[in-house]
Each structure stands twice: as C-alpha cells, then as structure tokens.
Amino acid sequence: MKAPYSWLTEWVKIPWGAPELGTRLTMAGIEMEALTLAAPPFSGVVVAEILAAEPHPQADKLRVCRVSTGSGPPLQIVCGASNARAGLKSALASVGAHLPGDLAIKAAKLRGVESQGMLASAKELGLAEASSGILELPPDAPLGRSLREYLDLDEAVLDLNVTPNRGDVLSILGVAREVAALAGTKVTGPGIARAPAGHAERFPVKLEAPAACPRFAGCILRGVDNRAAVPLWMRERLRRAGVRSISPVVDVTNYVMLELGQPMHAYDLRKLKGGIRVRLARDGERVMLLDGKTIEAQSDVLLITDAERAVGLAGVMGGLHTAVSAETSDVFLESAYFAPNAVLGRARRLGLQTDASQRFERGVDFALQGRAIERAIALLAPIAGGTAGPIEVTDSAAHLPKRPPVTLRRKQLARLLGASLPDERVQRTLEGLEMQTTPRADGWEVTPPSYRFDIAIEADLIEEVARIVGFEAIPEADAFEPQRFRPLPGERPAEESVLAVLAQRGYQEAITYAFVDPALQQRLFPDRPALALSNPIASDLSVMRVSLWPGLLRAALENQHRQQDRIRLFEHGTRFQIDGASTREIDTLAAVVSGARLPEQWGVPKEMRGAADFYDVKSDLEALFTATGQAESFKFEAGPHSALHPGRAARVLRCGREVGWIGELHPILVQALDFTYPPVLFELDVDSALAVKRPAYQEISRFPQVRRDLAVVVDESVTLSTLAERVTLAASNLLRGLRIFDVYRGPGLEHGRKSVALGLIFQDISRTLTDDDVERIMASVVADLREKLNARIRE
Template identity: 40%
Template sequence: MKFSEFWLREWVNPTLNSAALSEQITMAGLKVDAIKSVADDFHGVVIGEIVNCYKDIHNTKVNLTKINIGNNKLLNIICDAINCREGMKVVVATTGIILPSSRYKIISTTIYGIVSEGILCSFGDLGINNDFSKIIELPINAPIGIDIRNYLQLDDKIIEISVTSNRGDALSILGIAREIAALNILSLNIPNIESVTVTTNETCAIFVDATIECPRYLCRIIKNINLKVLTPLWMQEKLRRSGIHSINPLVDITNYVLLELGQPMHVFDVDCIEGEIVVRMAQEDENFISLDGTQIKLNKDTLVLADQHKILAISGICGGKYSGIQDNTKNILIECAFFNPLAISGRARRYGLYTDASCRYEHGVDPELQYKAIERATQLLVDICGGKVGPIVNRTQENHLPKQITIILRHEKLNLLLGYRITEEQVTDILKRLGYEVAFSIGAWRVIVPSWRFDIQLEEDLIQEVARVYGYNNIPKIPLTTNLTMTQHCETNLSLNRVKNMLVDKGYQEAITYSFVDPKMQQLLYPEEKTLIILNPISHEMSAMRLSLLIGLLSAVVYNQKRQQRRVRLFESGLRFIVDSQSDLGVRQEFMLAGVLSGNRYKEHWDIQSQEVDFYDLKGDLESILDLTGKLEEISFCAEANPALHPGQSAAIYLSDERIGFIGVIHPELEGKLSLNGCTVVFELLWDKIIDRILPNACAISRFPANRRDIAIVVSEHIPAAQIIAECKKVCANQLVNINLFDVYRGKGVNKGKKSLAISLILQDTSRTLEEEEIAAIVNKCIEALQKQLHATLRN
C-alpha cells in the first residue's frame, strides 16, 4: 500500500522526521518497503493566471498568452497545450528556471516575432508524472504568485508499506494513523463525519438472500448529480500519491474513502437497474460481463448483486458493464456493505479480477464502519457533484455479523512469554491506546477486542500487541538460562545424519519434495496400490499423498534434465503414506530413505571418457550405506518383479528373510512417459529396518603375511556372484580375510548360457604364517563347495 506522508500527518502528526516515522512503522509490524519524494527538486515555479489568450495568425495550433504572476507583472508566453484558455490558473516557469523533466535552464525564445518569457507547465514538466499533453489547471481560487511547491505540497513523501494478511485494519490512512497515535501517545484528528441531510425520499427495493455472506448491506440513491465537474486537485493528488489515477468524481470519491477509511464502496447507474435488487449466490455457470466487456462464467459459491434480469456486480470484487457509470449518468445508487471474508476469499484470483476492494474484503473490513463510510462518501459527493440525497436503506442481520471477542490476558503469562516484567499500568495504557476495552482484576485483564481487529483471537495475540507497542528494543537482552541434560545416545542406532553425510561425500545432493504428488504419475509407478486422495488440494497435480519418495525425486530429475544438468544425484528422507485399514485413521506412515542416479558417471574431465551410470554404480553406493549397519553379510539382492523397474536390472533388498527395499533402473516404457532422458537408477529403503547396527569389534592387525590365490570358474549364467562369494565364505573359516570378484568373461571358450568368473581369495592367520598345504586345502574346499552346490567347473 502507498500513501502520502502529509495525508497521514493530517490524522496524526508525531514529532518525527520521515526516516524516523518509517522506522517506527516498521517496528510496529508494518514493513516500510520504500520512501520516495513526490517530485524532484526544483524552485521558483509559481502560480499564474491567463489574462489573455488568442491564436497565433501564423500557426493556429499555438496560443499567445499574457500571464499574471503577481506583483503587477505580466509575461508573454507561447503555449500549444489543448486546454489552454483565458481565465485559467496555471503553473508558470519563468526564464532561468531549471525543470526536472529537461534539466535545461529556460531561456527567452522568439517565435513569429514574439518573445516567450517562460513556459506553462504540465505535470510531466514538473517530473510528477509522464503527462505532457495538458498544462496543469489549478482551482480558480489558487493564489497568484505563490510557489507551486508549497501550494501542491511537493515536499511530501510517498511511503510504501507491506501489510501482512492478518492486518487488514492497516490498509487505510485511518488504520495506520491508529498505530502511529498509539505508538506516540497522541490523539487522532478524525474528520468530522455527520449525517447528510436527506433531500429526496426516493429509495430502491433491496433484498439480501445470502445473509451469512452479506450480513450488512447499506445503500442510498442520489439524484441529479453533475458529472461534468472535475475532481478537486487536492483529492487527485492524494489519490495519485497512493498509486491511483483520477478517473471521474464518482470513482475518485469511492477510491478516496477506500484509502481514507478502508471501506470499499461501489456506485451504480440507477437508470440501468431493472426492478428489485437482490444480494444472492450466483447460479452455476451464470454469465457476468465485467466493466471491460469480459464475459465470465461464475461458480455457484460466488456472491453477486443482481436485478431482475442481470448481474450488476460480483460482490466485494468488481462491478458489471451494464450498470456502470457513464458520462451522462445523472442518478446513482451508492453501495456500502460488510461481506464475510470467507465469501470473497479466492474468488478474485479465480476470475482474474483482483481489485483493491477484494484485497480489503479478503483481509477483513470493520463491520462497524459502513455507516461512517457511506455518509463520508455522500458528503464528498454532494460537495463536489451536487445532487439530491435519498435515505439510507439498511439491510442488517445482527446475528451473522462478527461477534465481539473477549480474551483474558494473565499478567503472569505475559511476563513469562516476554521474559520481562511490564507493569500493570503500562499494559493497561498500551491496550487502551490500541482501542481495546480493558478491565483489570486479580492478576489478569478482561480485554474486549475492537471490531477492526480480525486477527486478535488468543491471549498470545494480545501479548504480541503489548510487546510491539512497548517496543521490542526496550525489552533488555537477557541470556537464556536452563538446566542442560545430556540426551541419551544409543550407539547401536544408525544415525540418519551419518548416512546423509556419506551420500553427500559421494556427490549426492539432498532434496526435500512435497508429500503431495501428481496422482497420474503415482499411478504409473504404482498401478496396483491404493492412493490417499486429498479433498482440498493445492492443485490437481498435488492431490495425492505419496506412496514413495521416488515420485518427487523423479520429478526433480526431470526438472534438472530440462535445464541441461547432465549429472544428477539426489537423495531424500521422509514419510510415505500407505492406505491401511488396520492403522490409525486408515493410514500407515513409514519413514523412508530414497535416492536416484542419472546422467554421467563422472564429472566432465579431459582424461575421462563420458560414461552413463548403471545399476552397479548405485548398488555400490547402497552397499556402502548398508555396510554401516554391520550386517552387510546378511543383505541379499534378489530378482523380483516391480512394474516401475527394468525386469533385468532390478532387485528387491532383503535383510535375512525380511524385505527392506528395492533398487533398479526405471522401466524403459516409463522413461518416455515420465520425460526422463537416459538411464535412471533408483533405490528406496525402509529406514526403521536398517536403523539397528552391530557395533564393530576392534582387533589387532595380523603381523603375519597375507596370501592371495585366484580361481577362475565357469557357472551357469543365472547364478549371481553374491551366491558364489557366500559359498566360499561358508567353508573358509577365519583365515579368509577378503574375497573379491575381479573378472567376468563371456565368449570364446565358454559355452553359451555360461559365464567365467575370476575370484581372488586373501588368506591370513592372526597367530602364525600359513603353510602352502594349508592354503591349498582352503582353496580346494572352496572349489569343491562351488562344484557341489553350483555345479561350477574350473576354467582351463
């Protein structure tokens, strides 16, 4: 919101300069975003009067004028503005003046033999706006010879603030002035708003069907107004400095009252209204034509104002085309209402009709403000446009208006939360200054919240109010004291941070994705699983609770690939949500750890050929994680069907006989549907199944030599290397310190359906040097076991 500092000071004028005032507004919770001058620095430009104006005989587009600038001084000035005429009060820049628009000094100029001794200024010339087409027309009573900077108050500042969603009361000069008055212990200079004398008995028939959405609706007819008059310059300037362009007196007056008091209003052409007026809910797909001619189909939850044949306005948002004010409008209906914020919220965004009115109604308007606002607008309208004023038509349902809230504020609770004691008298004074009704008794205040503060609901809200007005800077900084106790740490629990750090060390980045996912994408990955659907989602693409962390991670991979990221490594930990009738609320939540690999195996390097990641890259990283549990020997990777994964490059992960997760390459058919580029490898683990770890046993390094023996065997193609290694470990007792697969061969010399595996055995004893006979015996045991269990043969 933008507003004029001078306008604010008409209501409350603290002894603070602009910078200090802005700082105070920010510390009160209304953040000041910017302060800028109304106009650039210039001096010597004065008010003059055109005493003579006629067309030049050489060029009829040029006016030759004589300008009275006071002190019996007349100037000859040539002007080509279309609105230049005799009798106007204008803004005159004489020779020697430097204007902001050009930064050049004005000099006398001879045109057609006539010397021009200055220029008549537009707002553009003064650097106030970009309108150079017309010269400034001042009120007829503007004093000649006065500096225009003083007359238009161009030393004013425009203050722009950000108002949080809970402070709708601060979206007006009145609301901001209340805050400044409370902070500086000053009284408000509220304009005198009296009831306007009724001069006609004409009214209109108003019915309110939607009393919950519109518990108060006021309106009145004003006849025979004059729309040919101009909006007073003082009002135009206040609107302009608030970021609103002047349109016509009616629109300007309602905008002025909106900024001044915070009450939105709307004006209709009475002669365009057919029959009775009703405030009701729209019918499904009912048509509405906006002021700019846009046709909108309304939902049935939209509040409207309608006559017998058409919708006149979307209530609280904008008016319609067929009841809007025209240049020839003579008779008007002025509306002022309280709409329930829930009835307005979201509708403007839905229809793309965000307005200042909808903003204020969504934040919440004071339900006691409507009488003052309609009288204030009527008063200004009659003063500017004239007209005969009808009585106010009032349709109010008191039982549907917001109820006054009473809150008990305990002194002990206030001191406890602030960590500082504020006296009873200070608290009472602060609350009263803010407009609360306060009564203190036995260590607590009974506080009645003012009608304009929709955001105050709890005792904690009042404590915040007291703290911000007392001044956060005035609360001393006292170090927190507490009794520290060491939390128990179980060494047999695997730390999630330890796993995260390992993945980061391996080049992964942690991702945090939404628990809400696209149901279509989830259905692709889990076609046979039930999904928990959200009734009121953020969007349709986020309407399902995730069955796996992979939905979010794969979306992140696609996002990065579209931005030319050729190497993506991500992991995430979090909850998944499984439909389970046996669980509380029918949902089982499980904590998961998941990861994804895509793109190049290594970072780009001149000495390394580009290679794409594969199943074994991720399997190696995953085994590093599982090794932290001390149970890697008990882990097995077993082929198992998964509709989301490649049937030949995927596996279920088992700890002993319990399934704890899976790993695999995304199915080729899904890659295209998910917009994935290239091989994408994923894993997911049930965290609770791997959290228990076996503590490592420390033992001395053997002083005796290690011996390596290699064997090459031929086995069936379907036998995994893990099974071969497991068989060797069974028969080698404690002398086998390491076993490793170092070569796989298929081709010449190996029958089809077979493969040759080369395995290294590292043998070592902790107490003595192994003899060659002992080593040979161990190797033979391995060969015999492999021959017996796996039908392996030694390769020639």
C-alpha cells in the first residue's frame, strides 16, 4: 500500500514528518517497507510555455518551437512530440539539466537546427512508464518555476506492508485512522455530501446469492464525457499510489478505492441488457474479462450477470463486453460488499490478482458502499460532467456481518501486558480506534467498527491497546511466576536419541509442507479421506497430508533432479487423519531412501555402492528400536499396502500392535514418478513406536554365560523373526541373547525346507548355571519348535 504524505494530510492532522510517521506506524504493526520520493531525482527542469511551433525545415516529424520560461528571451527547442503546440505549458529541461538515467542536457543541432534544451515527456522525467508526447501542464502553471516544486515531486511516499488481517488499512482513510489513533486526533477528510439526483432512473439489481453478496449499491450517470482530460493532480496521486491513469470514469473509481478502500466498477449502461443479477456460476460458465482473457468459472465462483451473460467476476475483475470506453456516455456505477469467503482463493485459482480481490479477500467495510458512490459522483462531475440518478442500495440485512460486542476484562489486560494501565487511558485508546466502549465493573464491553473484521476476541482488544499505547511505553514488570513442574509420564517418545540415530546413519532432516498434491496422495492412499483446504496456495498443495510420504517423495524427486545419487531424508511432523466428523493430528516419523547404499569413496568397493534396498532401511529401523530400550518388542510382518511393492512391504508391530509401515515404493508409482532407483520408505506413529519406559537399574551378573547352538529345519514360509520369537517365548528368563548365524538350503534337506542355526546365550544373576539347568531349557525350546513350527533338529 503506497500512501503519499500529502494525501494523508487531507484526512488527518499529522504532528510528525514522514520518517517519524513511518517509524510510529511500524511500531504499531503497520510496517513501512520503504520511504521514497514521488519522482526520481532530476534537476534543471522548469515550467515553460510554447509560444510557437513551426515545422522543421529538414524533418517532417520534428517541430521547431519557441519556448518561454517567463524571463529572458524565448528559447529555440527542437521537439518530436506530436502534441507540441502553441499555448501549451510543458516541462523544459534547459541546457545543464540532469534527467533520470544520468542524462545530461546539452545544446545540440538536430537536422541543422540548434536546440537549446528539451521539452520532456512524463516517461523521460520518471513520472510514467510510457507516454505518447511531452508532459502537458495546466494553463495556470507558473512559468519558470521548478517542476519539482510545482508538482511537489520531493514529497515522501510511504510504502506500507499491510498484514492479511488488516484489510481496513488498504486505503488512505484506513492509514489516516491509524495515524489519528496514534496522534490522539480525529479523522477529518474531505466532506462527502449527497448530491441531489438529476433524474429518477434506477437499474434493477437482484441478489441471488445473498450470503456471498449481501449488499449492492448502484447508480446511473447520464451524459458523461469519458474523453475529457483527467486533471494532473488526480493523475499524479494515482501514479504515486502505483495506479496508471486510464480515463475519467476508471480513474475516479480507482481513486475512490485508494482513498476509501471500496473497490468499484463502472459499466457502459448501453451494453447492459436487462437488470443486474448477482449469482453463483454454473460449472464451466465462460466469462471474458477486462484483460481479454476468457475464464471458465466453477460453481463456487460469484458472478455479476445481466439478462444475457456474465458481465464480471464478482470482487475480482469486470467483463470486457460491458467495459466503458472513450465513446461511453451513460454509466452504471457499482459499489458492492462481497463476503471475504466468497472471493477468497478464486482470483489465485484463476491466475488473477487484482487490487479489488486483495481488498475483498481481507474484508471491506460493509457500511461504505453508498458513501463510495457519493464520493465518485462528486469527483467525476467537475471532470467529465454528467447527471447522476438516485443511489439504489439492494441488500439482505440478514446476511450482513454482525458486530457482536467483545468483553475486555481489566485483570486480563493487566495479566497479558504485564502492567496495569489507567482506565481512562484504555478507554481513550479504544475510542480513538472508533470502537464503541461501555464501562463495566470488571472492564469494558467493546463493539468494533464495521471495517474491523480482525477484532473478535478479548486478546484482539488487548493487542490494540498495546500497539497504540506503544509496547515501549508499557512499564516493564517482574515477570516472575512460580515454576510448576509436572511429573514425567511413565512413557515418552525417545525423540532426541531417535533423531540422533538417523543423523548418525546418514539421514538428513527435511521439512515439507503439511499440505500436499491431492493427485499424488490419492495414488498412494486411495482409501484414506483427506482434509481439503478452502484457500490453497496452489492447486497441487490443496489437501492436508494423511502421511508424510507425499512430501518426502516430492523432496526426493527434487534431489534426484539435482543429480544427487544418494538420498536419505527423514521428517518428524504431523499427519492428519479424519475420524468421522473430527480430524486427528498424529505425531509421525517417516523417511525415504533412494540411490547408493554408501557414499562414494576410495575405500568402498563399487559393488558395495549398489542401490539401497528394503533390508538396508530395515536395519536402520532396528537401530531406532534399540534407542527405545525395548528392541525385542518390535516385529516385522509382511503385508499388502497400496503404496508399496506387493512383495517388499511389512507392517511394523510393537507388542503385537501396528505402529508403522516399511517397504519399497510400488513399481507402478516408481515408473509414474520417474525415480531412477526404487525408493524405500518407512513411517512410524511416534507416540506408539518410540515410547520408552523409564530406565530401571539392573544388576550386572558376575557369573559366566553359557552358550548352546541349535540347528533346526523349518518350512521356507517360517520367517526368521517368527523363529526367534518362538525361541524367546519357549526359553526361560535366563535367555540373555539369541543369534542367528547361519541359514542353509541344499542337499540333505527336504524340498521347501531350510536349516537355521541359532546361538542361545544363558546367564543367571545369582549363580553359575549347570549343564542340567541349560539342558532342561533347551529341551523345552526344542519341544515348542516341534509343536508350533513343525521343526526338526538337525544333527
């Protein structure tokens, strides 16, 4: 938001210069990003009048002008502008002048005729991006006066960064209100009087979507001259605010938007058929906009239509078919209130971002529509003439925003500020912000004005008091509070040790968006419903993630595209699971591994740098589980998963309960996403998978260990984890370790069977184990394996 200092002074008395004003606004939450001059530096340019303009004797497109600056003899200037004519006052850059772009003006001969300077265009002076001729000044411009002084081009322009919650500050009036509150003054501003109607014509308006557009004000203007020259003062104000001058009608509507914050639109009345209807679009309905683009609207897009077709995208941009032109003489002015959620996201979705949509998305004062038309009529009449009819306001009172009062408690104000403020100071501050304030025994009941959509709860009011009083002015208080420590829960995630294990094993932490591509997520998890965003930042980031995998896969692809041949990423974040009518946030740890198993180095044989596979990542998970202190409680169980390879996927179980998944990405997805190497992924529920029990002291045995080796033949379908689980259950609590040191398949074994060699380690904490003790345990293990797994002992 660009606010020229002089424009602000029309609305409020400012006790500070522009730099100090910018500092105070910044401290109050309206950040000044830059303080610039109204025009780039130039010197030696004065107001001059063309006394005569004769054709150049040697060039058809040049003219030889006699130019007066009000003192001294007239100067001879050769000019190529088509609008150079006798009687015109313009900007003369005399010999020795310096223009933007480090251009020094010197005397020169043009086609044999000497030129003693240059008549400058607005573009050459840095006052416009393009211009068709030399700058035209008003007839009363004083000859010989410096152009910078005459146009006040050294005026300061404040470039303000307005946060999304403060749509009310996207106007000169809005900034003036802030200044008045800070300075303890009142907003005055130009008087806006209601002019009597010159005719009785009205244009019918029907609100078919009153929740989206509860108020629509309109007015018919007859006999407007849209070819008239826009006065320099208005063109300059628009330029300084960052808006290009177009025509009287358009310039006035833009001026009102910048001044009051109410976007307006002007229709060529002769091109409108029937009345105005404000309704939701039909899916695929086409609208040709002012910029010449044709868009296809979805059913949630609000349109302005006449009896034949859509004539505008409500709150965003008008339509081309009913646009005003130089030939327009009859105009229908629109000033409407569109609810923020009816405009929010539509412009971005359609690739449009306009001044109007920026304001409507943040919230426009719903009490401003009639006043904005009155201001537009008052500005347009002396420029382009015309006769205005009555201002017709069509509204649905039931759908207009309500401004319920908010209670501000004195004790809560003091608690959050850390200091007590006098009641009179608090009330004066709130009333300075144009809030209706009623004292109560414990504080105040405050009703925010119609333009403050950001005031809804008590904390909002406390923030307002703090920023206007000044954070630096609030006395510093001792913030000591007694510390209250809660007892540690019996189980808590071993987060730090877990993340350290991953980092030690070559993983790098990634932080991805919590909103993901709906198409990718649907392919990975077709059966999981996702929470859709009402206003996504992009179409491929429009749903909340049900897993961390979509974001990690996208990050892995980005790394692959940047020639990274070894990708190991993990993320600790939240996924969102829909449970009936509610959404549950689940603390999750996930990772993706793709590419080389080991980094490239001279000491690693080439064959060891093959692509990482399921078992590499499984070993990383087992290292994680060790960090919980209960590695034996985990188990991997093969199972199908929509996102994973049918034969290379497993559930992660802890004490028999599913706590996560591990597996290689499904081959179809590997091909569709164009991965060079199949990624391997895992995902764990942090609270369930990584919880640890408080460590308890265990005495170290002073007695020797006893080892017994056992070779058992089992079916190929029996996994090693199942075999180890059965041995652990069958052995007594004297089993201290179990090692699988050999697997044999081949001659001497039945078809479909394998031999597994186990090492069992026993130890007692209170005595030395005897052979009889160990043999009894081994006999129990063998009997259990025979019964449960159809195993036989291999001699």
